[in-house]
Amino acid sequence: MKKYIHNPIKSLTTIAALILICVNSYGQDKKQEISIAIGGPFSYLDYHSAGGKVAGNGFNAGIRYSYYLNEGLSIGISAEYQTYNSSGKFGYLAGQYMATDAEDENFQFRYKASNFREEQKLGYINIPIQLQFETPGTSKLYLAGGFKVGFAVSGTYETRMQYLTTSGYYPQYNVELFSPAFAGFASTDNLKTAKEDLDTDVSYSAIIETGLKQKISDRNWIYIGVYLDYGLNNIYDKDNTKNLIEYHPEQPVQLQYNSIIETPFANDLKLISYGLKLRFAMH
Amino acid sequence: MPVRYSFTYASALPAATVSASGFVNLLRSGQLEITAHQDGDANYLAAADVSQILVIKNNDVTVTSITIGGEVFNNPAKDITYLLECGENNPNISILNNTNATITPSANFIVQTPKPGIYTQNVGITSQDGSTTANYIIRVEKPFGFYDIVKQKFNNVLLVNNNPQTNGGYEFVAYQWFKNGQLIGTGQYYTAGDDVSNVLDPNAVYSVKMTTKDGSVLQTCESVITIQNSLTAKLYPNPVEIGKTLTVEADFPAEDLQNMQISLYTVSGKLIKTVQSSSVITEIQLPQATESNMYLVVLESGSIKKSFKVIVK
Numbered sequence: 001m002k003k004y005i006h007n008p009i010k011s012l013t014t015i016a017a018l019i020l021i022c023v024n025s026y027g028q029d030k031k032q033e034i035s036i037a038i039g040g041p042f043s044y045l046d047y048h049s050a051g052g053k054v055a056g057n058g059f060n061a062g063i064r065y066s067y068y069l070n071e072g073l074s075i076g077i078s079a080e081y082q083t084y085n086s087s088g089k090f091g092y093l094a095g096q097y098m099a100t101d102a103e104d105e106n107f108q109f110r111y112k113a114s115n116f117r118e119e120q121k122l123g124y125i126n127i128p129i130q131l132q133f134e135t136p137g138t139s140k141l142y143l144a145g146g147f148k149v150g151f152a153v154s155g156t157y158e159t160r161m162q163y164l165t166t167s168g169y170y171p172q173y174n175v176e177l178f179s180p181a182f183a184g185f186a187s188t189d190n191l192k193t194a195k196e197d198l199d200t201d202v203s204y205s206a207i208i209e210t211g212l213k214q215k216i217s218d219r220n221w222i223y224i225g226v227y228l229d230y231g232l233n234n235i236y237d238k239d240n241t242k243n244l245i246e247y248h249p250e251q252p253v254q255l256q257y258n259s260i261i262e263t264p265f266a267n268d269l270k271l272i273s274y275g276l277k278l279r280f281a282m283h
Numbered sequence: 284m285p286v287r288y289s290f291t292y293a294s295a296l297p298a299a300t301v302s303a304s305g306f307v308n309l310l311r312s313g314q315l316e317i318t319a320h321q322d323g324d325a326n327y328l329a330a331a332d333v334s335q336i337l338v339i340k341n342n343d344v345t346v347t348s349i350t351i352g353g354e355v356f357n358n359p360a361k362d363i364t365y366l367l368e369c370g371e372n373n374p375n376i377s378i379l380n381n382t383n384a385t386i387t388p389s390a391n392f393i394v395q396t397p398k399p400g401i402y403t404q405n406v407g408i409t410s411q412d413g414s415t416t417a418n419y420i421i422r423v424e425k426p427f428g429f430y431d432i433v434k435q436k437f438n439n440v441l442l443v444n445n446n447p448q449t450n451g452g453y454e455f456v457a458y459q460w461f462k463n464g465q466l467i468g469t470g471q472y473y474t475a476g477d478d479v480s481n482v483l484d485p486n487a488v489y490s491v492k493m494t495t496k497d498g499s500v501l502q503t504c505e506s507v508i509t510i511q512n513s514l515t516a517k518l519y520p521n522p523v524e525i526g527k528t529l530t531v532e533a534d535f536p537a538e539d540l541q542n543m544q545i546s547l548y549t550v551s552g553k554l555i556k557t558v559q560s561s562s563v564i565t566e567i568q569l570p571q572a573t574e575s576n577m578y579l580v581v582l583e584s585g586s587i588k589k590s591f592k593v594i595v596k
Binding site: 101102103105170171172173174175177179180181182183186250251253254 | 439440443
């Protein structure tokens with residue numbers, strides 16, 4: 001999916017503009033409502049981790065079409081783009097596993113990292129479906145709830161380590177090599193990895209939103225509310241048994257830095273977002 | 284009547300001399316027979332001769348020399364160490380004493396040296412008269428064959444095998460590495476450097492001294508290093524992005540690296556560029572544009588020719 005949606009915000013804006021034009025031409029159909037909304041700022045990846053986790057910020061922006069079943073009850077479907085941001089933190093992190101070196105000898109690859117911090121950034125296109133109740137009048141209270149399906153359109157992670165030591169332990173010789181660097185054994189200060197892709201799955205969330213709906217002109221309304229989107233499923237349900245730092249004998253000097261999400265260091269990854277939501281609506 | 288003395292002996296040299304007046308001058312160990320004579324005169328007959336055997340024993344424990352293998356230690360110290368030559372085994376030990384002392388275990392014996400290590404033999408010297416003893420400690424050190432205990436890796440690392448299960452039962456706690464007799468490191472392994480071009484010196488001799496858990500210092504024979512080229516080449520990254528740098532790593536012997544030529548072709552066989560290189564790592568700048576989504580990279584160097592496909596994205 002990622003490959004086809006290069007700029008989700010641009011796409012959404014285009015779609016929003018088209019729908020607004022269409023609705024305006026439809027005239028005074030009070031049974032329908034088109035709205036655009038932005039929300040945030042708390043939007044992060046929640047996961048279980050042996051280390052610490054810092055919930056980051058994100059935003060959502062989208063467009064909704066609502067159909068009024070009666071004056072106080074409507075059903076809506078939206079398309080929104082949402083970003084999620086989190087950091088995984090470990091004061092100290094270590095691992096080891098058996099590998100084979102370029103000379104075809106078995107050894108145990110070991111790594112130790114201090115002040116490890118990995119920042120994850122995800123972008124999702126969400127399709128929320130919700131029911132909305134609202135009170136009569138020009139100043140209304142509203143309550144909306146439902147669920148949404150989210151499709152990953154982007155995902156990256158980037159890692160920093162204050163100190164990383166990689167070494168090779170050869171049990172057959174009872175020796176641990178901390179060098180040479182070209183063989184993948186080295187100590188590095190203030191390491192920053194390149195930005196890597198993080199592929200996550202479809203997310204299903206329960207959503208709830210409540211607040212005030214205020215009429216501002218004959219056809220236009222403004223919503224001011226609070227919302228909570230709570231992820232229900234693990235969005236990294238793949239094999240998370242990768243090693244955090246991967247040794248490749250054909251090119252040992254270039255270690256592969258995997259995301260903690262892909263390793264046993266973190267699991268049960270869910271998307272959570274809450275905060276304020278502002279909506280501009282047209283009947 | 285006066286008494287006079289005479290003496291007789293069976294050995295080549297007398298153990299002592301006895302003057303006529305009876306003064307005995309001890310010269311060496313051995314035995315002699317001293318006879319007392321009392322001659323008669325006009326009034327008396329001569330008395331019958333009386334003889335007595337005199338045994339002289341030595342208290343000297345001097346060891347003149349100790350010979351171990353081919354080396355002679357003259358006037359040896361009480362504690363001597365002999366380092367076996369590489370390949371030498373089970374040296375013969377001879378202890379030379381000229382004073383008839385008793386040597387334990389014996390004046391000639393063999394020290395069995397089945398594996399590298401230090402073999403200690405105590406030698407006791409007891410003087411002929413039993414009054415004096417001396418003790419000598421003879422240490423025979425059998426060195427390791429260099430590659431019996433050292434493993435070479437990546438043409439860059441020399442490491443000491445410290446696994447008792449695979450090294451013959453040794454447990455080392457300290458190390459000293461030598462290159463041409465100069466100390467170059469004190470770790471369990473020595474590395475020539477962090478870069479792939481830092482290889483061990485094939486023109487030098489290396490050795491290592493190892494201290495065992497019980498404090499003995501063992502050493503290896505000196506050895507030259509043979510650089511092993513895998514004769515392989517690597518290209519990375521693959522796939523590579525247009526306009527980026529492609530790295531070629533050729534693990535060829537130095538003589539083959541001379542005048543190495545790296546050529547890039549398109550899939551249709553059109554030559555894009557040729558680079559001359561004589562180093563292990565060569566970086567090739569790819570052109571900014573290409574109609575090909577794959578390059579053929581050909582390495583030619585002496586007798587070696589290798590070709591690779593690189594995907595361009």
